[in-house]
Amino acid sequence: MEDAREMRLLITGGAGFLGSHLCERLLRDGHEVISLDNYYTGSRQNIEHLVSNPKFETLRHDITFPTYLEVDGIFNLACPASPVHYQKDPVQTMKTNVSGAINVLGLAKRLNVRVFQASTSEIYGDPQVSPQPESYWGNVNSIGIRACYDEGKRAAETLFFDYHRQYGVDIRVARIFNTFGPRMARNDGRVVSNFIIQALANEDITIYGDGNQTRSFCYVDDLIEGFVNLFFTDEIHVPVNLGNPQPITMHQLAQEVINLTRSESKIVFKDLPSDDPRDRKPDIARARELLNWEPRIDRETGLQKTIDYFSALA
Template identity: 55%
Template sequence: MGSELIYRGHDAQPAPDTYSPKPDKPLLWLSRPIRYMLREQRLLCVLVGIVITTVFFSILPSKPGTAALGGSGSGYSFDPVPYSSLNRLEEYQHRAAYHHPMLSSGAGKVPLGLKRKGLRIVVTGGAGFVGSHLVDRLMQRGDSVIVVDNFFTGRKENVMHHFGNPRFELIRHDVVEPLLLEVDQIYHLACPASPVHYKFNPVKTIKTNVVGTLNMLGLAKRVGARFLLTSTSEVYGDPLQHPQVETYWGNVNPIGVRSCYDEGKRTAETLTMDYHRGAGVEVRIARIFNTYGPRMGIDDGRVVSNFVTQALRKEPMTVYGDGKQTRSFQYVSDLVEGLMRLMEGEHVGPFNLGNPGEFTMLELAEVVKETIDPNAKIDFRPNTEDDPHKRKPDITRAKELLGWEPKVSLRKGLPLMVKDFRQRVFGDQKESSTTTSSSS
């Protein structure tokens, strides 16, 4: 009988009728580190290390200046967050929370002389008379300063002593054209301020006041910067109120030869307040009265510089009209102090910044004669159009809210200006005579 050969390896299992997926694999990625930690008491070592580290850092003394404001023994201090890790807007907000009481809760007002982190500040018209003195103070305080000037009335010589300082930049630019910068504060001074200069091209003057101010306000809105407008006492025109307070609306001729400046500044104030109310831009407005000091333009047509230059050159001092019209004269360092207090303070303004000491033009001429040449003569000429008869600031608001008032009297400040003018006037004459002899 034949044997049956049976290949049992091929005994087929009954095929399942339904599909059954493979069972899930264990979470190896989770189990492996757990087994590693449990092996050889590694978990115990980790716990011991954590305890030692905690004890070590709790024993270390905290560094001075890193405690929060109001902390025990800390006084005024600074947040240790490195500024390099913040973008520009966050950096300004971080600084502003300390520097500006209105942006922070519970932080006191920071005095101007207190050492603190430097800000990045742009000064339009920073190569001019007032602007260059402001730049000096900001640089001395430790800020980084960008000067923007088209050099129509500004002089590069006014800021040359800052060349080479890594915290100083100079840009030749007209504010009528847009400018993109990242800054914390904007001091907007750009505009010719003397009648000789702003009457030279009146359309350009009003464009600087209107379009230039629009551009700078737009920049302040984009980067979250605080904006300070330097307006002028000319917004009061030929005032019917004396002395002038900030609530006085003025008596201005809108179609006169000085209107490009007077009405331009009035419009600039309007734009500034509209950006403040409508766009939330932090703004400040200063109304500057007659200011004098070193670096004034020698032939800028303003009365103090005219009298000083003419007396130095042995020329008659020109007095327009009967000489009984009055002005107030503040020294430039007083003005710079007022501008900085306004920028760092809590109040929008406007604020009158001027010296309430009132002088007639004849009295000013006598002071110049005492300082330079007792034998100087006076030449009377017809008065100019729209020339204000009286000009004197009421600075009550500045005293009460800014704690500011001028310190330098005319008889103390004028000799400092004369010293600068003497060097420039006679230096220019020496250069001119040298050039003439060389050409001949």
């Protein structure tokens, strides 16, 4: 791989929650960074503080259309990631996953550069094994309301590995588990931001289902460290889970948020949405072995940082 300190890197979805943090990290490491985003769910505010950096560029562009840039590497993060947003326009979500993957892979093939795919734990569907290792093929409802995202990401992985096998494209694939931190969108419907916003307003905290379903939450700084380690490590042409292996029930999470915010909120329960997985717990043995990576920021510390961010927005 070329000297990591001198690369010109394209980040699709660069104005999103994860993308903006990745832009920051790569700039801090000395790279030139191009953020490409159509601002469907990303926000100009997320990257406004970077615009004055001479090594940073931003382009408004929809990745479902080809882009012709000269770069040394690509991170493909473009896709709405919360059910509220990806279910709003499921056809466009599928196009972003599939056509977007084809376009970034075509660019990587033409330029002969490394390309990183931000995949997801949702490719495992409602899992029948726990924790979920990369060898697990998943349990996805291909015609359900979440399929535009779940199957779209699965199709994108297929394209990445076919481009690698057929054309020799140098790929990296990260399967991202639940991540949280500053710059989560207020309206994205994700559980951590929902709970914090409701708690800060002393409103009822809404849990869908009985509250016993589990998720494993990774703080954003840890995840970005995993991205960087994976991208800059040679010869890893297998999917790698990135997430926190410590699960928590939704009821426990709601109580933690109430305690940390000193909120007067009460917990209320509503019907569980269709195809909502009961369990999310990554097996990160591969990340530990290949990248020497595991989360280091504990949940309480991460939650407090996220609470401070949303408090400042109020």
